[in-house]
Amino acid sequence: MAAYLEHGGSKFWEVKVKSKEATVSWGKVGSDGQSMVKAFDKPADAKAFAAKQTDEKRKKGYVDVKLTGKKRAAAAEPPPKATKAPKKAEAAAPPKATKASKATVPKTAVQVATEEAAPLFSLGIVDKASGFSGKGLILLASDTKGVQEIYDVSLVQQDLAKNIDKYYIMQIIVVNSEYHLFTRWGRTGTDGSTQTEGPFELSAQGAAVSSFHKKFKEKTGNDWTQRHPTTFKKKANKYTMVVMDHSARQQKQQAQVITVWEYFVDDGVDGKPTGWYPYVQSASEQMEELHDQYLYNTWLDTRLVSSGAFNYLVDLKEMRQRNTSTGTERQIRRVTPDIASKAAALSAPAAAFREATDLMDEEDEEMDEEDEEMDEEAPGSPVQAGELVVDKLCSWGDAKVYMDYDATLNQTQIGVNANKFYIIQLLKRANGACACWTRWGRVGEDGQNAILIASSLEDGIKTFEKKFKDKTKNNWANRDAFVAHSGKYTLIKLVSSTPITEQHPSVNLPAAKATKSKLSKDVQDLLKLIFSEAKQQLTNTLDVKITSNGLETPLGVLSIAQVEVGEGIVEQALAYIKGKGKKDKSKIQTISSQFYTNIPHKSGRSAPPLLDNLDIVKEKAELCELMRDMVEVAIRSAAGKSQNALHSNDLDSQYDTLQCKVDIVKPNSREHADILKEIKESQERSHGGNGVKVKRVFRLRREEEYERYQPAIGNETYLYHGSRMSNWVGLLSRGILLPKTVVAMGVKRTDEGWLGSGIYFGNADTAAGYAGTSKEGNAYMLMAKTALGKMKDYTKITYGISKPPTGFDSCHGVMGSEFYDDEYVVYTQHQHRLDYLIEFKRT
Incomplete structure (x- = not known):
């Protein structure tokens, strides 16, 4: 089999030969694509066909890769011009005694077409800091199973909350029939430190490889045999292996891109x-x-x-x-x-929502050459995932959006009760005809439209860019650094593509028929409740429909990028409200208008409320958090090639998107009895009441929390965390977020507590007070194993804390002082793990 990915592009191609048949598959990265089977009289004819097709792909810059499961994502950049295979380095040929030496000898096209991932030359780029650049080659050798592996590994250890982002590079470099084990490490962005072991003689290849394997185990906690993405396991306080496309990197370097x-x-x-x-x-x-x-x-x-x-x-x-x-x-x-x-x-959040369209003129046509050759035998499919979608009301339904000439604009001005949209698209038909399509009106309505026929593609581009400039005061060429101007439209970062199963993103397909779940009835009940509560909160507030495509607003499908814009505006509103000096109503009107421009609300023809007080700012911050959680669920559904779990009745699919193991704790078990006892004692330690009547207990396990949790900090205890009902999809899928970690990810938080920006826990009765109540009268809170270590007691409310004082591991607001309840705060993610979800009623 030969599998190829367009270098830096958005298409894949592969050929498989089996006896007298050759199966060719092709399509957009992230999709299943199309396939065609050709039958031949003899196996040799099938191999010859595969060889010819493979050579053509390589000349076009396609990179030889292994494709396992889902097709790899790729950034949209122009493919490099085809280059000849490099000549063998005269002074650095791998030793003849190893299989690596065979890899440096170009194989025939037939061999390439019929052998899996057979390299044409020694892959990898020798690190410049080694001093061997241009003199040596990376070792390419076979393991015990005969699988060739490149001894060039890049590792990363990252913990943004602790200001950690560092790298570790390992290479075995062959120079003049000698082996050198080179390593380089340091903070990301720096040259770091280097070390070179060797030289190892030709006969000592095993020693060099053994030393390489040992370092790999020391740095990652994984054996070399676990190096593949499917078997590699991230370990706490260890480096993680970075997946690398050596061939793509080398081709880019050789083409001098x-x-x-x-x-x-x-x-x-x-x-x-x-x-x-x-x-x-x-x-x-x-x-x-x-x-x-x-x-x-x-x-x-x-x-x-x-x-x-x-x-x-x-x-x-x-x-x-x-x-x-x-x-x-x-x-x-x-x-x-x-x-x-x-x-x-x-860089949209998921390939199934939006894949980049190519930026090169020759890639404008939707079919590649092999598509044209095989068109008769492989008829066109519906709109593929990742294509920009022609507006639903456009009469040119047979056209395609040209490149990325697609803009959704919005403008909300609370002072004059304006809430309107403007859509611009440059369209091109198969016969070459071009037009600029525009549609405008009040959000939630179809509005008016016009189609401006262009005399040429260049004329259409000019018309599009002029419209964009007139409506936004921005140049289309500078749209990446878009600046909002008063009285003008704002560019919205909504997703405007469709899954392969839909003809149009605005089609609200009926939910798929429910399938029999493999989950226990208790877990099914929980899933139905938390997803229902989250969806209801979302749709009651936003002008949004939940479809198989995602969260659809009147302007398109909601994206993470747009949620983050809303979060940033909420932060501006909070800063303005907290700021000193006299408040200018026009300023808060402008900020509020920007928020509603970017986050479509249900307001009909009434003006939405101003973001002029802490209560509404907190409400909008919580709304943004809910939006983020729900978009992430839709993204994970798309990544798993399943129907949007928010739209589907498939409970197992919903469960999978949580990425959290949930089991019921049997009521008659010792474990259940111990939990009831712990909750009772927690209430007694607090205010001595007994206001929590436990109904059900769910056991939780989020693997990433278990891996990073550090019980050695000491002073372990069970503490509790309550939340509103619409939050539980998010809490189970992402855990409790640490504010400073979230900010590091580009998200703004407005909920700093009485002891600063940390994760807050309390006793059972305290957490119960923060828990929302479902329609059935049940409430929910988390029971978390927490390593408090040495606590710093506080009797006065102290804002602005971002970490415990020196010598302490956590902070404690002492009950009976300025704190009505005991409040326990940790400031790192490795000091807690979620063990149980408690369903209870208040008594």
């Missing part, structure tokens, strides 16, 4: 006019490396990068950076040769 990273200045720093400015070359190279890591390791979307005297929190999903010392935030972007990358807009 130079990607420049830029930052946007609009505050006049150093006297600079407003505009984009390039990073220095070394910083651009560093950012490109981090970006490459993020493509195949989505958990590395946020990095803490050291640069000189400063540290920067870099969000590679939303393309923003923040100076952690000064707080200055700037938009950033990637610029590939001749093309400004739409990185911020293209």
